[in-house]
Amino acid sequence: MRLERLLVLPVLFCLACKPPTPAERMDSMLSWLATARMTGEAWLRQTTPDTYSRQTLELSGEKIGQVATDLLKSPPSGVDAAALDALFTRSRVRVETMARLIAAKNAPDFGRQLDSLGADEKLVKRLVDSIEHKQ
Amino acid sequence: MKKILQITLGIVTSVGGFLEIGSVTTAAQAGAAFGYQLLWAILLGTLCLIFLVEMSGRLSAVSKHTIVEAMRERFGFPFFFIVLVGMVLVAFLVLIAELGGIGFSLQLLTGIGFPWWAVPVSLLVWLLMWKGTFGLIENGASLLGLVTISFVVAAIRLHPDWSGVAAGLLPAMPQSDKAHYGFIAVSIMGASISPYLMYFYSSGAIEDKWDETYVGVNRFIAGFGMTFGGFLSMAVLVAAALALQPRGIQVDDFHQSALLMTTALPRWGFYLFAISMLFACFGAALEVSLAIAYFFAQGFGWNWGEDLEPSKDARFSFVYTIIILLAAVPLLFGIDPVKVTIMSMALTAATLPLAIIPFLFLLNDPIYMGKHRNGWLSNSVVAIIIVVSFVLAVISIPLQIIGG
C-alpha cells in the first residue's frame, strides 16, 4: 500500500498546481515590484553586488511580464484592463531599464528610475486595496 | 569533558536538518506570508526531533547497533526494504536540493548560474566523503555551520516585537489563506522531522564509538543540538517577517530570500546569507549522502564506516559515489532545487509513520536497551508523534493541491 502511495504522489503533485486567483496574481505582482525596489535600494547602498542585483532585476522584470499576461487574460472585476496593461508594461520596462543601468554603473539615473518605480508600486497597491474594498 | 565535545555531532545533525535549503525556504516563506504566526510549527518540529534524535543516540550507545540494523533485525527484510525504498527516494530528492542550494549560494557570490556548479559541487562533496574521516566531516561542518548564527544577529537587529514572537509560539488559525497556512505548517514539520537525520545521528554515534556511558551526555547533545537548529530556523522566520512581510515580498524564488539580511546588516548581510547557505547546504549534502549509504550498508550487512579507506568498505563507498553522481544530473538540466525540496517535504510527511513506528518497538526492547528502555514520557511522546505523523501523511497531499 505504501509503495503505491509513493507512486501516486508525484503524479498528484504535477496535477496539483491549481491556477491562482486574480487576487493572488495581484499579490504576486506586488511582491515582484517590491522585490525590484528592495533590490534597487540595496544596490544603491552598495549592499548587494552588481551581478546579483542585475540578475534579480531581470528576473523581476520577467516575472512582472508573466503575471501581467496571466492577469490580463482574466482581469479582476471593476478594473480598466487597458489602464492595467499600461501600468504593468511601464513597470516592467522600468525594471528592465534599471537592470541595464546597473551594467552601466549609472547610479544617478538608476535612483530616478527607482523613485518612479516606487510611485508605480503605490499605484498598484492602491488598486489592490480598492478591489479588496469593493469585494 | 571530552564527551561534551561530541556536541559537534548534535550541531552538524541539526544544521543539516534545520538550515538546509528546504527549511530556510519554508521559514522565510512562513515569515514573509504570515509574520510570526507559524513559529509554533518550528517549535513543534524541534521538540519532536529532540526526542527522536535522543532515542536514536541512546539505541546506538546502549545496543551498539544503529536504528537501521535494529530495524532489519526486529522487523525483517521485507519491512526494511519498504522503508529503504521510501527513505532513499526522499533522501535522494533532498540531496538534489542541497547540491542545488550550494550551487545557488555560489551563484549569489559569483553570478555564475547554479547549473554550472552542479558538477564541481558534487565532485567536492564526493571528495570529502572519499578522503575525509567522520570526525573531519562532523567537526568541519559544525564549525563552518556556526556562521549561520548571523541569522540570529540579523533578526535581533530588526527589533522584533517580542510579545508578537511569544504569541507566535502558540498555534492559532490565521484569518485568511487557511490552506496556504496549513501547507506551510505541514512543510515546516516535514522539513524538520526528516528521518535521515535520525539515521545519520544513530550511525554517527557508532562512528564516534559511543557506549553506555554516553547515555547522559547524549540527552544533552540531542537537546542542545536540535534546539540550536530550531532556534536558527526561527531566526530566519523572524527576519523574513520583519524584512520582507512589510514590503509585501513573497518568497517564491531564491533571489528574494537573499535579501533577508540586507537591511539588518547592510555591509555584510548579503554575503553572510550566501555563505551561511553555502556551509549549511554543504553539511546537509554530506549528511544525506552518508545517511543513504549507511541505510544500504547497515540493512544489508555490509562493512561500513567513514573512517575506513574506500576499498575496505567498497559497497558502502560505491553507494554514495553513485547517488552523488546521479543527484548532479537533474541540476545540470537546470531543475529548480526549491521545487524539488517542496516535493521532498510532502513525501517526507507522507512516509513519516513508517520511519517512526519502529522507534516505539525498538526503544522498549530489553535485548537492545537493557535498563535504558523508554520511560513513560518518551513513549507518550513517540505515540503522539506517530499520531501527528499519520495526520501529516493524510493531509499533506490535499493541502499540497489546495494550498501549494
Place this chain on the structure above:
Amino acid sequence: MDLVRDVMDKKLVDRKDCEMGRVDGLVMHVGPSSQPRVTHILVGGTTPWMRLGPVFSRISARLARLWGPKRTEPVRIPWSRVKTVGKDIKLDVMAREAGALDWEIWISRHIIERIPGGGTEEEE
C-alpha cells in the same frame, strides 16, 4: 531458540569479527520421524528477495547474471559453524573463504580501486 527472533536477519561475523552479511534465510531439514532442525544459514543471492516475492527473486537473479561476481546462489554456511548467537551471530569461518565477500571484493577491485585514493582491498 526462537529462529525468527534470534537468528533471522541477524548480522554475521566471522572468526576475526569481520562483518559478513546477514542471515537472509535458513535451510531446515524435516525428517519423517525427527524434529525439524536447521542445517544451513543462507546469505545473499536471491534469498532475501524471495521474501518479497517471486518477481523480485527473478529480477535479482537476472541482474546478478549481468555484472558483478556473477553468482546467483546464496552462500551456505553449515549450522555447525555457529559459535554464539547473541546480538550478532559469531561463526567459526573466515568471511573470504566462505564466499560472503565476493561482491565486496568484486566492487572493490573493479570500481573502487580504479578511482584515485580508493586504496586496495587486500588485507595487510
